[in-house]
Amino acid sequence: MRVQTASRAEILREFESTCQALSACDNRGYKHEFEELKDVGKELPTRTADLEANREKNRYPYILPYDHCRVRLSIQNFPNSDYINANFVPGGGSERDFICTQAPMRNTMEDFWRMVWEQNVRIIVMVTALRDRDLVLCDEYWSLEPGTVYHGPFQVTTMARKQGPDYFMSTINLRQRDCPTDHNITHYHYPSWPDRGIPRDPSSLCAFTDHVRQHLDAIPRLGPAVVHCSAGVGRSGTFVTLMWLMQLCVRGIRPNIRAAVADLRLHRMGMVQILEQYIFVHQCLLYWLSGGKSSCLTPLQHTNRELRRRKRHHRRKSPPGQAQSTLQQILQPRKLLQRMLPSSSQLNPGPHAF
Numbered sequence: 042m043r044v045q046t047a048s049r050a051e052i053l054r055e056f057e058s059t060c061q062a063l064s065a066c067d068n069r070g071y072k073h074e075f076e077e078l079k080d081v082g083k084e085l086p087t088r089t090a091d092l093e094a095n096r097e098k099n100r101y102p103y104i105l106p107y108d109h110c111r112v113r114l115s116i117q118n119f120p121n122s123d124y125i126n127a128n129f130v131p132g133g134g135s136e137r138d139f140i141c142t143q144a145p146m147r148n149t150m151e152d153f154w155r156m157v158w159e160q161n162v163r164i165i166v167m168v169t170a171l172r173d174r175d176l177v178l179c180d181e182y183w184s185l186e187p188g189t190v191y192h193g194p195f196q197v198t199t200m201a202r203k204q205g206p207d208y209f210m211s212t213i214n215l216r217q218r219d220c221p222t223d224h225n226i227t228h229y230h231y232p233s234w235p236d237r238g239i240p241r242d243p244s245s246l247c248a249f250t251d252h253v254r255q256h257l258d259a260i261p262r263l264g265p266a267v268v269h270c271s272a273g274v275g276r277s278g279t280f281v282t283l284m285w286l287m288q289l290c291v292r293g294i295r296p297n298i299r300a301a302v303a304d305l306r307l308h309r310m311g312m313v314q315i316l317e318q319y320i321f322v323h324q325c326l327l328y329w330l331s332g333g334k335s336s337c338l339t340p341l342q343h344t345n346r347e348l349r350r351r352k353r354h355h356r357r358k359s360p361p362g363q364a365q366s367t368l369q370q371i372l373q374p375r376k377l378l379q380r381m382l383p384s385s386s387q388l389n390p391g392p393h394a395f
Contacts, residue, residue, distance in 0.1 A: 046293030053330040055295065060323050060337045068320065074299050075319045081306040085109065094121040098152070100143045104272040110308050112140055114155050125152045126273070128309040129265065132281050133288030139281050140265045141309050143273040144169060144179030151193035153182060158195065158217055161264030163226055165213075166253055168280050169270040170232040178236060178271040183213060183228060194218040200225075205252070207233055207245045229253055234276050237314060239321040243328040243338070246321075250283050251329065278305055278312030282322050287329065298322055 047055075063070030089095060090105035099105060105126065106112075112127040126149075127142035140160065144167075145153040157165070169178050184190050184199040191197070196216040203210050211228040231249050233240060240246050257266060270276035282305060286296040302319065305312035313319050327335050 047295060049330065052290055052295055056327060056330060057335055057337050060327055071320050072316060075316045078302055078306065081303050082310055089124055092121060095124045098124060098149050099126050100146055101272050104274055112156055114152060115159055125156055127156060130281060130305055130308040132285045137265050140267045141273045141277045141281065142267060142269045144269050144271045145182040146180050150182045154192050154195040154197060157267060158215060162267050163260060163263055164257060164266040165226060165228045166266060166268045166280065167230045168234050168276045173236050207231065208249050236271055237275055239317050243325040244333060247325050247329045250280060251287065254284055254287050274309060274311040275314030275318055279318045279322055281305065282313055283325050286326050290330065296326060
């Protein structure tokens with residue numbers, strides 16, 4: 042079955058109408074959709090992450106990777122050495138376009154760089170500051186200035202660092218002891234995004250996301266891109282959702298944010314963590330499609346007090362007893378990702394495609 046595509050103007054017009062409907066009556070539509078997503082993926086098992094030997098490798102005890110799509114490291118000389126708090130997630134082309142992971146800790150930095158090496162990662166996107174007042178959100182796993190740090194057998198050398206409008210871009214050379222090859226990696230750091238919150242306006246995040254998107258499109262797909270914030274679910278999920286929907290729109294495919302978030306939550310728990318982030322994805326996509334000119338771009342109705350209150354609510358762990366039906370849904374050939382993003386042979390661009 043061939044998929045009819047649409048022009049940017051058509052997608053914008055339809056999406057503006059969607060956002061208007063969702064925002065009516067104090068964002069009633071957004072709240073309803075987000076509430077419907079609250080149980081997606083909750084029954085999926087996280088048995089490996091729950092093992093006693095792996096608990097100290099989790100930055101947050103309630104944010105754990107699902108077993109069915111967790112990233113597995115090569116086995117070292119000790120038990121459970123294949124574990125890292127990271128999941129493969131979809132993002133525009135396949136179910137392994139991205140790895141979403143927690144921020145590295147002192148005791149997981151070697152594991153992080155091992156994952157980057159083994160998965161042939163060439164782009165790392167970090168959407169968190171290192172600290173929030175006295176709270177460590179991410180340990181410093183690379184050199185902020187040109188120089189070299191060592192993590193186990195890995196030599197991590199920052200070759201250059203440039204500052205963009207709202208982000209830093211570092212070129213990193215990664216080497217492994219006794220290995221003749223090396224990997225060059227681009228590290229993007231977007232530090233102004235607050236924990237369990239949203240940026241001040243969509244323009245900055247849209248420009249940053251679109252820059253990374255174009256970079257990904259311009260290089261060979263050697264391996265997935267790594268995206269992390271602190272827990273690897275809220276800001277990371279918001280970034281990946283926005284990137285995914287941009288990719289769809291560029292292909293002339295109408296975006297469905299609710300379906301994208303649902304699919305991401307079947308791959309990593311709690312992706313797009315709070316209502317404000319869910320609404321913000323819509324605002325960012327609308328801003329990007331319209332070039333900042335849409336009449337539907339209105340400020341989010343939220344307060345810092347609300348966001349602080351939400352921080353106190355931890356996601357409950359779900360009993361694993363009913364996981365099989367959801368796993369079967371993910372592993373079906375006609376899975377959601379394929380319905381949302383058909384292969385290029387199925388596309389029928391027509392005269393108005395991008």
